[in-house]
Amino acid sequence: MARAPLPLTLTLDAAGAAPLHAQLREGLRAAILDRRLPRGARLPASRILAADLGCARGTVVLALEQLTAEGYLTARPGSATRVAATLPDDALPAPGPLRRPGIVPAPNLSRRGARLVAAPSRRYMAGPGVPDAFALGRPAPDAFPFEVWGRLLQAEWRHGPTEQPDPRGSPALRAAVAAYLAQARGVACEADDVIVTAGIRQSLRLLAELLLDPGETALVEEPGFPGIAQALASAGLNPVPVPVGPGGLSVAPAAARTPGARLAVVTPAHHYPLGHAMSLENRLDLLAWAEAVSGWIVEDDYDGAYRYAGRPLAPLRALDRGGRVIYVGSFSKLLLPALGLSYLVLPRGLVAPVNQALAETGPAPPGIGQWALARFIEDGHLAGHLRRTRRLYALRQEALIEAARRHAGDVAAIAAMEGGMHLIALPGPAWGPALTDVAAAAALGRAGISAVALSAYHVGPAHPGLLLGYAAVPERAIEPAVRRMAEVLRAAPDSRPDVHGRDAVSARSRPSP
Numbered sequence: 001m002a003r004a005p006l007p008l009t010l011t012l013d014a015a016g017a018a019p020l021h022a023q024l025r026e027g028l029r030a031a032i033l034d035r036r037l038p039r040g041a042r043l044p045a046s047r048i049l050a051a052d053l054g055c056a057r058g059t060v061v062l063a064l065e066q067l068t069a070e071g072y073l074t075a076r077p078g079s080a081t082r083v084a085a086t087l088p089d090d091a092l093p094a095p096g097p098l099r100r101p102g103i104v105p106a107p108n109l110s111r112r113g114a115r116l117v118a119a120p121s122r123r124y125m126a127g128p129g130v131p132d133a134f135a136l137g138r139p140a141p142d143a144f145p146f147e148v149w150g151r152l153l154q155a156e157w158r159h160g161p162t163e164q165p166d167p168r169g170s171p172a173l174r175a176a177v178a179a180y181l182a183q184a185r186g187v188a189c190e191a192d193d194v195i196v197t198a199g200i201r202q203s204l205r206l207l208a209e210l211l212l213d214p215g216e217t218a219l220v221e222e223p224g225f226p227g228i229a230q231a232l233a234s235a236g237l238n239p240v241p242v243p244v245g246p247g248g249l250s251v252a253p254a255a256a257r258t259p260g261a262r263l264a265v266v267t268p269a270h271h272y273p274l275g276h277a278m279s280l281e282n283r284l285d286l287l288a289w290a291e292a293v294s295g296w297i298v299e300d301d302y303d304g305a306y307r308y309a310g311r312p313l314a315p316l317r318a319l320d321r322g323g324r325v326i327y328v329g330s331f332s333k334l335l336l337p338a339l340g341l342s343y344l345v346l347p348r349g350l351v352a353p354v355n356q357a358l359a360e361t362g363p364a365p366p367g368i369g370q371w372a373l374a375r376f377i378e379d380g381h382l383a384g385h386l387r388r389t390r391r392l393y394a395l396r397q398e399a400l401i402e403a404a405r406r407h408a409g410d411v412a413a414i415a416a417m418e419g420g421m422h423l424i425a426l427p428g429p430a431w432g433p434a435l436t437d438v439a440a441a442a443a444l445g446r447a448g449i450s451a452v453a454l455s456a457y458h459v460g461p462a463h464p465g466l467l468l469g470y471a472a473v474p475e476r477a478i479e480p481a482v483r484r485m486a487e488v489l490r491a492a493p494d495s496r497p498d499v500h501g502r503d504a505v506s507a508r509s510r511p512s513p
Contacts, residue, residue: 042080071088198340198366199332221249286316297324303421412489435489
């Protein structure tokens with residue numbers, strides 16, 4: 001069945017100097033040249049177009065006949081009138097607001113905007129169109145219960161709330177999140193403590209603007225997810241990287257170097273990207289520091305739900321007695337990236353100020369989908385999904401390690417992690433002596449493998465390596481992808497200095513993370 005054409009946004013002026021059929025002809029011609037009517041597009045029937053424009057059908061027929069004679073339209077008996085596939089050779093671009101000018105004037109950016117644009121681009125996540133093999137940040141699509149989710153979405157459309165979305169998020173979803181966190185993560189909270197957001201960056205900008213003044217310092221992990229430092233900087237803060245060791249971030253040396261810092265953003269359960277868990281000593285030191293400086297800790301529970309070995313780790317929030325930890329989580333990696341829903345769990349003292357700030361800025365996360373997600377959690381589907389994917393991801397991590405051992409041991413050393421959804425491949429003996437991880441990732445991308453350079457997560461010099469996501473890769477596809485990865489790395493030529501200007505040989509002489 002052919003799709004009905006949309007109404008055209010044209011207006012006719014009965015009091016104008018030009019006849020109506022001439023106005024219509026020029027309006028349609030401009031729409032065709034502006035690509036508002038693309039080539040091959042079907043026009044409404046003449047009687048419908050006349051009714052839409054409030055004119056006689058003869059006026060429309062005359063304008064269409066003129067454009068057909070000029071070659072802008074094609075018309076066949078018994079068929080719809082369409083925009084010609086090939087426009088007249090002498091057709092000149094008509095002026096219009098939607099046309100792209102030949103010369104685009106440089107915009108007047110703010111100083112902050114100029115710095116953002118001038119910053120070198122670092123690819124640290126898989127974007128749209130990137131090959132699926134080893135792409136980061138993607139859960140297993142073959143494990144998601146799409147049938148259940150589809151039924152819940154249909155029910156939401158039929159019976160869900162229709163009122164204006166609450167800036168804090170759906171009350172049903174906030175209650176479901178509070179119940180889930182208490183049971184699954186040991187985070188004691190109430191629905192009023194939970195705020196639904198569109199992602200950690202939005203959450204950080206809100207918190208930074210509410211808790212600190214422009215120019216103040218925030219501590220971030222080094223290496224760490226670059227989007228965190230970017231979000232803090234966009235809010236006017238000064239993010240200071242703190243080196244992360246096997247026991248996670250140690251706040252004492254950082255506090256000595258930056259005595260004015262009053263905010264720290266950390267991933268205690270599973271550091272990203274190195275995979276370390278923060279030791280109890282470092283956790284207690286961090287909580288004591290926040291109390292001493294009247295500061296705040298943002299705990300990003302990144303991959304905290306996925307732990308395959310060792311004792312389950314309680315969140316930092318569970319140890320907090322002074323109300324200094326703001327807990328952040330996301331459903332995008334647990335369920336579907338397209339959900340775009342995250343949440344904050346606030347200390348009770350921050351609930352009222354954050355609610356007031358949200359009332360001023362308005363709702364950010366989409367309202368549709370929150371009711372369905374609440375039911376998904378309440379009905380036990382999230383708990384079942386987590387049990388299945390924990391087993392699945394553990395198997396896929398093991399398969400990746402074993403395939404790398406058999407087929408890529410000379411070029412990549414891959415060690416197990418106790419949790420998470422990715423592994424790090426460090427250079428093996430056959431890795432080219434001057435091959436940077438940025439160049440290696442680019443070569444793999446051309447071969448259909450998504451890998452991200454470890455150096456993209458460092459502010460300073462870094463040992464080269466590749467981040468490989470395995471959660472979304474079926475076991476049967478892991479071994480062929482590893483063989484292809486090994487072939488590409490063996491054949492990759494030595495490269496120039498990477499985007500940070502580091503020399504590859506000197507970078508490799510540094511100790512492994």
